Amino acid sequence: MELTEAVRLAQEGDRQAAEELYRQTCQRVYALALRLTNNPDRAMDAVQETYLSALQHLDNLRSPEAFPSWILQIAANCCHRIHRQEGHYVSVSGKEDGDSGFLEAIPDPDEGILPESAVEHEETRRLVLGLVQDLPDTQRECVILFYFSRFTVEEIAQIQNCSTGTVKSRLNYARKKLKTDVLALESRDGIRLHTLVPIGLLLPCVGSELPAATAFAEAWQAVTAGLGAAGAG
Structure with missing residues (x-):
C-alpha cells in the first residue's frame, strides 16, 4: 500500500492503514529519536508518543504526501519536550543565542566533514558520532534536525522556540566545533578524516542500533491501546 493511500484510509478510520503508516515510517522516527535522546528506551518512548499524537490528529494533515516530514516534526517536538522536562538546553554562552556572527558561514546542508570510507567504517563512525553527541544540547539538536532530517531553519526555530538567527548561530558554532574536534581526533589517532x-x-541508524522487530510491534500495541483509551474517554 502506498503511503499517501494509507494516510487517506487512516484518516477515514482504517486501523490497518494506520498500522501500515507506522510500519513504513517507524524506523526513521526511531532513528531520529535515538539521535536526539541518545537513549534507546527514551527513543522508543518517543516513538509511542509520536504515533499516538499523530494518529489522534491525523485529520489535521491536509497533504497526505507530507506525512513523512510531518511525523518527524512531531517526533522532534516530542524529544525536545523530553529534554526540557529533564532540565537540558541550558545555554552555554550568550554568543550562541545571539543573531550576530552567523552570516559569515551559514551551514550548507550538503557540506560535511568526512570521507566516504569513514561512513562505512564502524569505529570511525562511532568516534565522530560521539563528537556530535558531545555538542551542547541545543547545538546537537540543530545539527541532527538540519543534517539528518533536513528540517529548515524556520522549522527548527519553531521546535526550539527561538529566532531563526539563533538557529543559524547554533549551527555555525556546532559546525566549527565539530571541525575543530575532528582535527584534534586526527592529530591524536593519526587518521585522516577532514x-x-x-x-x-x-x-x-545502522542495523546494530535498531531494536528487534518485536520492540516495534510492542510499541504499536501500546499506541493502539492508547488510541482505544482515548476513544473510550
Missing part, C-alpha cells in the same frame, strides 16, 4: 561528505550520512 574532507567533504554530508554529515547526514553518519546519522541514520
